[in-house]
Amino acid sequence: MLACYARPAELTRSQLLLLDVWLTEWSKLVPVERSYTTSKGDAHPLALDLAGTHGLKPVKLVAHSGSMRYLAMVPLSKLLRVKTILLQQGNSPRQVELGGHSSARECIELLTFLHQCWCEDNITRFAARNPGVQHAQLCYKPEHIYAHLFGKAFKQAVQSAAANSMVHKQIEAYGRVLQDTPDKTRIETEFPLETWHLENESILGAELTRVGTPGGRLSHHQLVALRPGDAKTFILAITTWASVMRTGQLRIGVRYLPGTVHAVGLRTTDASMAAADRSAPGFLLQAVPALKTPPSLIIPRNWFRPGRVVEILHQNAEIQKVTIGFSVERGIDYERVSFTLV
Numbered sequence: 001m002l003a004c005y006a007r008p009a010e011l012t013r014s015q016l017l018l019l020d021v022w023l024t025e026w027s028k029l030v031p032v033e034r035s036y037t038t039s040k041g042d043a044h045p046l047a048l049d050l051a052g053t054h055g056l057k058p059v060k061l062v063a064h065s066g067s068m069r070y071l072a073m074v075p076l077s078k079l080l081r082v083k084t085i086l087l088q089q090g091n092s093p094r095q096v097e098l099g100g101h102s103s104a105r106e107c108i109e110l111l112t113f114l115h116q117c118w119c120e121d122n123i124t125r126f127a128a129r130n131p132g133v134q135h136a137q138l139c140y141k142p143e144h145i146y147a148h149l150f151g152k153a154f155k156q157a158v159q160s161a162a163a164n165s166m167v168h169k170q171i172e173a174y175g176r177v178l179q180d181t182p183d184k185t186r187i188e189t190e191f192p193l194e195t196w197h198l199e200n201e202s203i204l205g206a207e208l209t210r211v212g213t214p215g216g217r218l219s220h221h222q223l224v225a226l227r228p229g230d231a232k233t234f235i236l237a238i239t240t241w242a243s244v245m246r247t248g249q250l251r252i253g254v255r256y257l258p259g260t261v262h263a264v265g266l267r268t269t270d271a272s273m274a275a276a277d278r279s280a281p282g283f284l285l286q287a288v289p290a291l292k293t294p295p296s297l298i299i300p301r302n303w304f305r306p307g308r309v310v311e312i313l314h315q316n317a318e319i320q321k322v323t324i325g326f327s328v329e330r331g332i333d334y335e336r337v338s339f340t341l342v
Contacts, residue, residue, distance in 0.1 A: 001048060001055055001056050001071075002023055002026075002027065002030070002056070002071075002118065003016075003019060003020065003023060004055050004056070005046065005055060005056045005117060005118065006019060006113075006114055006117045006118065007117055007241070009241035009242065009243050009253075010113075010220065010240050010241040010253075011110075011113075011220070012219075012220050014102070015110055018098075018099065018101070018102060018110065019110070019114070021099060022098070025097075026076060026079065029075045029076055029079060030071050030072065030073070030075065030076055031071070031072045031075075032069050032070070032071055033045075033069065033070050033071075033072060034068075034069065034070070035070065036059065036070040036072065038059075042074050042077070043073040043074050043076075043077035043118070043119035043120070044058065044059055044060070044073065044119075044121065045059055045070040045071055045072050045073055046058065046059070046070070046071045046073060046118070047059045047061075047062045047068055047069070047070055047071075048068070048069050048070075048071065049062065049065070049067055049068050049069075050067045050068075050069060051065075051067035052067070056071065058121070060121075073118055073119050076118060076119065077115065077118070077119040080111050080114060080115045080118075080119070081115065083096045083097075083098065083107075083111055084108055084111045084112060084115075087104045087107055087108050087111075088108065091104075092104060093107045134197075134198050134228060134229045135195055135196070135197065135198065135211075135228075135229065136195075136196050136197075136198040136208060136226045136227060136228045136229065137193040137194070137195060137196075137226065137227045138193065138194050138195075138196050138208065138224060138225070138226045138227075139191060139192075139193050139194070139224070139225050139226075140216065140218065140222060140223065140224045140225070141333070142223060142280070142281045142282075142283075142298075142300070142333060142334065143191075143281055144191040145223065145224075145225040145234070145236070145263070145281075145283070146263045146281035146282075146283075147187050147190070147191045148187060148191060148193070148225065148234060149225065149234055149261065149262070149263035149283070150263040150315060151187065152187065153187070153190065153191075154265065154280075154281040156276070156279050193227075194210065194211075194215050194216070195210075195211045195212075196208040196209060196210050196211060196226070197209045197210075197211060198226070198228050198229075201228075203256070204255065204256060205237065205240070205253065205254050205255040205256050206253075206254055206256075207251065207252070207253050207254075208226070208251070208252050208253075208254065209245070209249055209250070209251045210249050210250045210251075211249075212249070213247075213248045213249055213250075215250065218239055218242055218250065218252060219239065219242070219332055220239055220240070220241065220242065220331075220332070221238060221239065221240075221330075221331030221332055222238070222239045222331055222332055222333055223236070223237075223238060223298065223331060223333055223334040224236075224237050224238070224239060224254060225237070225261075226254070234261070235256055235257075235261070236256070236257045236261040236283060236285070236298070237254040237255060237256045237257060238254065238255050238257065238329075238331060239252050239253070239254055240252075240253045240254065240255050241253045257285055257298075257336070258285065258288045258291055258293045259285035259286040259287060259288050259293065259295065259296070260285070260286045261283050261284070261285055261286075262283065262284045262286070262314070262315070263281065263282075263283060263315070264281075264282050264283065264284050264312050264313060264314055264315070265279065265280075265281065265282070265312070265313035266279065266280050266281070266282040266299060266300075266303070266310055266311070266312065266313070267279045267310070267311040267313060268303075268308060268309065268310050268311065269309075270305075270308060270309075277302075280299070280300050280303065282297060282298055282299050282300075282312070283297070283298035284297055284298075284312065285297070285298065285336075294338065295339075296328055296336050296337065296338055296339070297310075297312070297322070297324075297336070297337050297338075297339050298334050298335070298336055299324070299334070299335050299336075299337055300333070300334065300335070301330055301331070301332070301333060301334055301335045303324075303335065304324065304327055304330070304335045304337060305324065306324060306325065306326065307323060307324065308323070308324045309321060309322070309323055309324075309342060310322055310323075310324060310339075320341070321341070321342040322339040322340060322341055322342060323339060323340050323341075323342055324337050324338075324339055325337060325338035325339055325340060326338050
C-alpha cells in the first residue's frame, strides 16, 4: 500500500527496487490502528477502508466507519527526516542502513520525495486542471529542441579551415557574418515532431498520450519541448512519469519549466573538457517576477561545475559571459543552474 501511494509511475526502476528493499524494514514501524489522533506539525495518518476497493487515502478525504483502518505516519516521518539529515552531514548510505548501491545524493532525493508523498499534505493542487483534449507537437533531445526553437540546427563552435576562410570572406565583403536562413520545412524533416494528445492541463504541467504507438524512447526527468494546438512557440518541460496503456500507447506527465525559453549556444574554454565537448546547445529561461523566479540556464548534465565560466551565444550574435552558480535541478540529459554575469 505504501509503495503504491509513493506515485510509482514517477520513479525509475532502480528507485522502485530500492524502495522495495527499504519498505521490507520500514513497514514494521507503521502501526495500523482503528482510530487516530493528530498533533500540530506531525504527519497525518493515512486511511484504508478494508471494505472498499481503493488504496490509501488522506484522512481528510474519508468518513470514519468500522471498516476503516489508519496508518500512523509519525514514526516513518521521523525516520525519513533523520536519515536525510545524516546523509547531508556526510554519512554514507551504508552507514545509515540504506544499502550501498546508491549515492548519498540519490538517496536524499528519494527520501525527500517519499516524505512528500507519505507525510506531507499534498491534497490541494496549486492550479486548476483543465480536462479538455487538444493536439500538441512534441520533441526531445537537446539538439532537436534547439533546432525547433532556433529555426536551424546547432553547429559546433569548432570549425574547419574552409569554414573559417568563408567567415573571413563574408566579413571582408559584407562587414559581418551572414546568418543561415531558417528553413521550417527542413527543420521538421530533419528533426520530426511527434503528435500527442494534450490532456488535463494546468499552468504547472499536463498529461499527454502519444497518438499511435511508434516513437522514440522517453524516460523520467527528461527534457522535452511541446507546442500546444495552434501556438507559435514551444514550452520547455520535464517528464515526471511515464506509463504504457493497454492499447500500447505511451502516456506521460510533464512539469512546465517557469519562464520564456530561448535557444542559445553554450561555449567554454575550460581545459578540463575535451575540445569537442566545449560547445553545446542550451536554453535560457527568463525571470518570472510574479513567481519571484530568477533567470536560469539549461546546460548539458556533464557541464555543471560551480564557478565555471560559460559564454552564452544569443540568436542576435550577442555573446554574454556568465559564471555558473548552483544546481537547481538535474535530469538524465540536462541540468538547470543559476548564473551571474561576469
